[in-house]
Amino acid sequence: MATQDFLFELGTEELPPKALKTLSAALEAEALAGIKEVLGKDAGALLADAKVTSYAAPRRLALLIENLVAEVPAAEFLMQGPPSRIAYDGDGNPSKALEGFARKCGTEVSALEEIDGKMCFRQQTEAKPLRSELAEVMHNALNKLPIPKRMRWGASRVEFVRPVQWLVMIFGDEVIDCEMLGVKSGRKTRGHRFHHNRDIELMTAAEYATTLKESGMVVADYQARLEDIRAQVIAEGEKLGGVAQIDEDLLEEVASLNEWPVALTGRFEERFLDVPAQALISSMKEHQKYFHHEDKDGNLMPNFTTICNIVSKDPQQVIEGNEKVIRPRLADAAFFFETDKKRTLESRVEDLKSIVFQKDLGTLHDKAERIATIAQRVASDLGNSTEQAARAAMLAKTDLMSDMVFEFTDLQGLMGYHYALHDGEDTDVAKAMDEQYMPRFAGDELPETGAGIAVAIADRLDTLTGLFGINQPPTGSKDPFALRRAALGVLRIMVERNLDLDLRELIAVAADSHKNLPARDGLEDKVLDFMLERFRAWYEDEGIAVDVFLSVLAVKPTKPLDFDTRVKAVNHFRTLAEAEALAAANKRVSNILTKQGGAVAGEVNEALLQDDAEKALATELAVLSERIQPLFAAGDYQAALEVLAGLRGTVDTFFDDVMVMADDEAVRNNRLVLLSNLRNLFLGVADISVLS
Template sequence: MAQHDFLVELGTEELPPKALKTLSDAFTQGIVAGLAEAGVLHGEVISYASPRRLATLIRAVDEKQADRDIEKRGPSVKAPEQAVEGFARSCGATLDQLQTESTAKGDYYVFRATEAGKATTALLPALVDQSLAKLPIPKRMRWGASRVEFVRPVHWLVMLFGDEVVDCEILGLTSGRKTRGHRFHYNHEIELISPSEYVENLRTPGHVVADFAERREQIRQQIIAEGEKLGGVTQIDPDLLDEVTALNEWPVALTGRFEERFLDVPAEALISSMKEHQKYFHVLDAQHNLMPNFITIANIVSNDPRQVVEGNEKVIRPRLSDAAFFFETDKKTTLESRVEKLKDIVFQNELGTLHNKATRISSLAGVIAEQLSADKAKAERAGLLCKADLMTDMVYEFTDLQGLMGYHYALHDGEDEEVALAQNEHYMPRFAGDELPTTASGIAVAIADRLDTLTGLFGINQPPTGSKDPFALRRAALGVLRIIVERELDLDLRQLLTIAADNHTSLPGREGLEDKVLDFMLDRFRAWYEDAGIPVGVFLSVMALKPSRPLDFDRRVKAVSHFRNLVEAEALAAANKRVSNILSKQGSLPQSEVNTTLLTEKAEQALADAIATQQAALEPLFAAGNYQAALESLSALRETVDAFFEDVMVMAEDEAVRNNRLALLNQLRGLFLGVADISLLGS
């Protein structure tokens, strides 16, 4: 079958830069999925995206669908003639075109035919249109008098299959073979004879680098080189790099400078201003200090680049002046004096103000610090001040600096260094994989802040629902778990949740609140361990016991994960499941102690001896939390347990013997439940 390359390009007004890559990927995936559903084979798929275009090139596309054999079984040959005629009409056939087929149930009419595959050019318009309609666009817009809707106004459409135009109309545009070059360097149409010309013809004469990844790498290399010219190292934020790539079609890196006096302002504020507002990259010197320079990406090759640089320097100067003004003004008022102003800011209608929250955080942070054998007073002080920087001009203007500015202002106020560090650290981790707090006060306030929010929102019956989590409670729960596990803190969540809940003055859902929140938090471990490659059955085996100490929970999971790889694991898991089923049918057990005089079978005597030996050996292991060693010890029970079930009738006719054997099995199960319910390992 003949094959041709296919190119589609939609030309638009400048697309949203932060969404460009997502839109491009979704556009291509939609077309590829459509071809797969239609049964059209193809080769390599390449996406292209720039500020004014979304494009997809698919190589070696079959010129038509493969022919398809159709077979439909109809009514019995004994069916009324009217039913047979109806079946024939539904197949687009006549009675003489039907065949008969013998089956075990009798003879039936059958329609068989070969359906010719449709030409790919006839399928492509609908596939492209459907892909565009399914793009993840939160809000579409209309322009002019048109009823067409898209994320931005559209201007041209290229649709080529081989060297032929795929005739169609999409989004009000008639397809053609003419693309357009750079808005300033080559604002002209560029005619394409075939899809293979697309990239190079846009590059020359079009001055457009169509490939997003290629353009991104060009920018990366240019800004690295600019930093080296300054004797420093350019700091590359991947998200900023993607955004700048999406803003330019012909990128040119230029370096500007700002006044050194601005370096008296905390570097984070300057960086935030440059990055968020101007899309500039910053440079650090050999001592990792911010240099008074910035690197910007222009979308043109200027005949007078100095003029472009000076223009950017004029733009950044007032932004940095604002930051310097805010910093100097904020320092005139202490964080402590701002705490009172938190009474004017509502955290949540039913949970009070930020002042109420800061007071609760302070109290709980003190409790946590005591449990960590840390300085209670520092943790309480850090908790009381932790939201005060929200009342500063700097954080009002640069919201992403909350915490960081609290640290700088606390130092300026003469607060203890650990208290100052906690102002920033209590927001950690801010996102998945982010660094964790290092100071005891930072850890205490970080945990207290999140537990206060969790108990408060659950207490007023506002837990996350489906994908909706406006207060980021899932992230808060994961943050607490990460801090406790990775910092190896022996903290009891149920106890802390009870204290956090009691700190709230009135919660409609107070009854059983700590258990609800604990279940929610521990369930966050499921995805955690799945990402680590640990089977869900391992998580469920530990979750069945609901250990309320996350560090202990993690140690149990890792021990069970190790245990399941032992040769004895499968048999012992099956035995535990059997024991669990037997005991669950008994309701409450009539006795807990084993009467050794009733042990008459050798196999049950051996099991009783083995259990007694294990109980003595496991006690110090459980006390030390050495669950891996405990399960390795328990693995020695395999042969004894197998022999018991092979030789002993548990449900003996003699009630006393039966109850004694049930008590023995209950002791066996209790040994394993000291770590986890391993009967769930197959889940």
């Protein structure tokens, strides 16, 4: 089948840099979905040789599809109607159902045919050129772009994320004649706003990227532009004898701001290096979009690299202009730092009373006092200093009252660390100022000091119990206080730092620290269930089946470290040859006991054991029970399950030879006690009846 190259380009005023990648990906996805819908059920085969390339630059969104089929092939669709047995009455007249189906198909009853017991209509569609459908496909794709707020311009009622300036629609070497977002299509794109501020005529779709780069000084390929910037910044660092530090989010933003990137490196005064490096970095990155460099020892160098969107005839003048701009920014950071040091963190504790944490949960000062109570309990349980934990908790939020953090909010915690050291606080207390926010994101490092661990856990538990206690848990995708992230952070700290802490007990301490929570009753269980549920995604990411997680959740261990140990033990157990049969046996036992009202307590009466199979099971259970109790006490669940795996043969024989629900009530109850004992041994680790 004949193919052509298709090019779509929408030219606009500068697009939002942080949304550029998202818009480009969405345009490609929606356009392809629309084309597949037009091509029908054979779209996959028809597009097998097509090559799709997205382009995105500050003033354009473009899509090139090479080897796109030129024709929508003819097709036949079979529409099914009512069963043939009710299609006609006894006199051979068509039923109302059949007449209605014919009207729906836009045809006569006589055109219908019977196929496999149903009345059907064969609908034929003729082949048609794909170019006639592409305008509507792209129009629909633009309407579906994820644009939270659209704008209008001029007197037009047209809406888009930014004013539209031009439109290119070429199929092969011909323009697809249409109008979109108030602009008529053509073959003229535009070059660089400064270096080539005029039209560029494209004769074919395939020449788009090459022509723009060679004639228009525009690198339309987003990823190529990004990697070019990365390479230039790295090269600038090497020239300085240092190492360029490339933040990926900053790199993407800069790539979205430039069409023809050129790296230039400037310098700032070394006196500014007395300010904490992260404050200088934040100032350069957030306000100026600069990349910084470190020397071989990891120390910040007094240099920065900026990405210009032009090739300057006098680059030194551009560099000096940037140096002039960054100087007052860094001077502000230095001023904030020196001003903040004039007051101790302790002197700011009282200021926390002026900041409301949440209207129903009090001020930041109230929160600090609650965190101190919880942190002391955490420290006590771990055998760490409760004094350091309490001190760190009371000072933890005080840097929020500093000028530096007010200006650079992402420095909270880090500035607290520097100010605490300046105040002469204990080193671990100072580190806790920063560690309280760890982990900040997935994969982030965890707190290391005893005080940092205590405050990090306490802060999150205070927020969780408080919000649940005032009936404001997360709902759907809404989680304004990031409670899911807070819960996962606590679990990560406890598991990855091997902390033997009882989560339910700590939740109770946190809940009791609040005053007059309207939903206090049962709060421990609600918060615990919410937090343990975060393990589900955790283990899915590790490739552990969800039924393994559910088997442990069923017995609800309250220590996250213990929970994790059980999950790993069950995950190992299911690889054993005996696992499937024992899981099925446990399921059978569970069903039997459930029908009898649950587990049956008591001792097995050996005098009531009649069959050899039940005697063998009773004997083996007694032996294994003594053998695995020390393993349970040591938390060696994997070894315990390996021991219990030896029960398979005895359990299989029991169910083959023994009628549990015997007529004799005493015998029946004795056998139910035996099965209860069997199930309880496995429940010492998990409910393996859940395993599929």
